Amino acid sequence: MGADQEREWVxxxxxxxxxxxxxxxxxxxxxxxxxxxxxxxxxxxxEDAAQETFLRVYRRLDSYDPQRKxxxxxxxxxxxxxxxxxxxxxxxxxxxxxxxSWRWVPDDxxxxxxxxxxxEASDAMRxxxxxxxxxxxxxxxxxxxxDLSYAEISEVTGAxxxxxxxxxxxxRQMMATQVKESEQYQVQHTTERRESVNAxxxxx
Amino acid sequence: MRCHEASEWMSLRLDGLLDAQExxxxxxxxxxxxSCRAEWERMSVACALFAQxxxxxxxxxMQSRIMTRVSRYNARVRLVRRVLLxxxxxxxxxxxxxxxxxxxLQHTSHSANWLEGAREAARVMLAAGGTLVQSLLLMxxxxxxxxxxxxxxxxxxxxxxxxxxxxxxxxRAQRGALGPTTAARQRLTGRS
Numbered sequence: 074m075g076a077d078q079e080r081e082w083v084x085x086x087x088x089x090x091x092x093x094x095x096x097x098x099x100x101x102x103x104x105x106x107x108x109x110x111x112x113x114x115x116x117x118x119x120e121d122a123a124q125e126t127f128l129r130v131y132r133r134l135d136s137y138d139p140q141r142k143x144x145x146x147x148x149x150x151x152x153x154x155x156x157x158x159x160x161x162x163x164x165x166x167x168x169x170x171x172x173x174s175w176r177w178v179p180d181d182x183x184x185x186x187x188x189x190x191x192x193e194a195s196d197a198m199r200x201x202x203x204x205x206x207x208x209x210x211x212x213x214x215x216x217x218x219x220d221l222s223y224a225e226i227s228e229v230t231g232a233x234x235x236x237x238x239x240x241x242x243x244x245r246q247m248m249a250t251q252v253k254e255s256e257q258y259q260v261q262h263t264t265e266r267r268e269s270v271n272a273x274x275x276x277x
Numbered sequence: 278m279r280c281h282e283a284s285e286w287m288s289l290r291l292d293g294l295l296d297a298q299e300x301x302x303x304x305x306x307x308x309x310x311x312s313c314r315a316e317w318e319r320m321s322v323a324c325a326l327f328a329q330x331x332x333x334x335x336x337x338x339m340q341s342r343i344m345t346r347v348s349r350y351n352a353r354v355r356l357v358r359r360v361l362l363x364x365x366x367x368x369x370x371x372x373x374x375x376x377x378x379x380x381x382l383q384h385t386s387h388s389a390n391w392l393e394g395a396r397e398a399a400r401v402m403l404a405a406g407g408t409l410v411q412s413l414l415l416m417x418x419x420x421x422x423x424x425x426x427x428x429x430x431x432x433x434x435x436x437x438x439x440x441x442x443x444x445x446x447x448x449r450a451q452r453g454a455l456g457p458t459t460a461a462r463q464r465l466t467g468r469s
Contacts, residue, residue, distance in 0.1 A: 094347060098340050106335035120339055127343045128350060198326045216292070217327040223292070242288035248323035249316050 079143045087134045098127055101144065104219060105151045111202060111214040112155035122158060126151040145228040148219065152211055152229055159207040204251050209244035212237060278306040283313050291324050365443060 082100075085093025102123060109122035129150050137146055202210055208230075215226045223241075227234045278286075283306045289295050290303060307314045 089351075091344065091348070095340070095344055098343050102335045102340055102343075103332070106339070107332055110333050116333070116336075120336060123335065123339060124343050124346060128346055131347050131350065195331060198330075201323060201326060213327070218330045218332070223294075238289070239285075241292070242285050245288050245291065245320045245324065246284065246316075249319035252319040252323050253315075 076143075080139060083134060083137060083139070083143065086131070094131060097130075101147050102127075104144065105147060107218055108148060108151050108214060109155055111218055112152075112207070112210060113158060114199065114203060118158065122151065122154055126154055129154070142225075142228065145225060148215070149229045149231065152215075156207045156211065159210075201248055201251060205244055205247055209240055209247065212240045213244050213248075216241060278302060280306075280310060280313050283307070283310070284316060287313075287317050287320055291320065 079097075079100075082093045082097045086097060105126050106119055106123045109126070110116065110119035113119055113122060126147070130147055133150070137143075202213065205213060211230060212226055215221045215229055221229065223234050223237050226232075226237045230237065232240070283303060286295060286299065286303045290300065295303065307317055
């Protein structure tokens with residue numbers, strides 16, 4: 074997928090050529106859908122977000138700057154949409170205090186669509202992502218799922234490279250805290266269980 | 278090395294952005310600081326989960342649903358543009374037709390009450406217009422301009438303003454980046 078090919082699609086789509094825009098959707102629906110899926114956590118919302126993203130891309134084709142990488146532009150539209158969704162879901166804007174006081178809460182809801190091969194690992198992964206505030210979740214998803222460099226993440230998010238660096242760092246710190254808390258949770262859990270087993274055996 | 282710096286370096290290391298010497302420096306710190314070592318281990322555990330991120334395939338018919346929405350959007354844009362152009366045509370046509378109507382009203386003898394009312398309205402409108410022109414001329418006189426030139430200028434300004442308003446209205450309808458020729462082409466391809 075060369076840059077020339079992409080330019081051709083954009084120009085064609087600007088002229089109203091539906092086939093060109095169809096090619097563009099075909100090429101980028103995977104990355105956009107995966108981004109939305111990891112940001113929002115379920116397939117229904119992910120598809121809504123992907124559809125809305127491409128509709129926005131279509132409406133804004135005229136304002137697209139050809140100097141910019143097309144994938145970065147499309148992913149930035151998708152990112153903004155997902156962040157907005159997450160903020161609406163929370164009902165309030167996320168303030169710095171909230172980000173700092175954000176804590177991971179064990180989530181025991183069943184997640185049917187994730188029942189693939191590695192249920193345990195993907196559950197842990199999802200909980201890890203769910204525990205991150207939107208902006209931090211975004212940089213992690215862009216870093217790992219889209220495999221972007223700091224410079225590319227900065228282009229997508231509109232944040233400076235040093236901001237990207239510190240967000241990734243903060244996100245990883247938060248995840249380390251989550252690991253710590255789940256370790257403590259497990260330790261507590263097994264101790265409690267052992268105690269109840271002991272109590273039970275004593276009672277007989 | 279301070280613990281905070283070490284923590285930042287851990288993140289960089291996970292992205293493969295530390296060189297050999299920096300790695301040694303970080304390792305040296307981790308060797309002496311237990312809390313940093315614990316943090317490093319937890320960070321590594323967490324990030325190992327994303328080492329091979331699972332990609333999900335988008336629904337097979339998502340693309341066609343997107344294209345349906347796009348063509349629905351195009352249809353809406355075309356409709357809005359047509360309505361706006363039609364409205365403008367009616368507006369301009371109506372304004373042009375007003376002139377002879379007013380003229381006639383001025384000359385017909387009053388035969389009915391509604392006609393009397395209309396005449397009165399026309400007279401008011403003409404008076405208002407006259408006042409406007411007079412004040413314009415006064416301003417022109419005050420500025421010591423030749424009235425003919427000033428009138429031409431004011432007229433050009435008026436036309437320019439109208440054109441700007443019209444352009445704004447139409448360009449808003451065309452935000453989807455579709456020129457009129459493209460729209461025509463789309464109508465053709467849509468039919469075929």
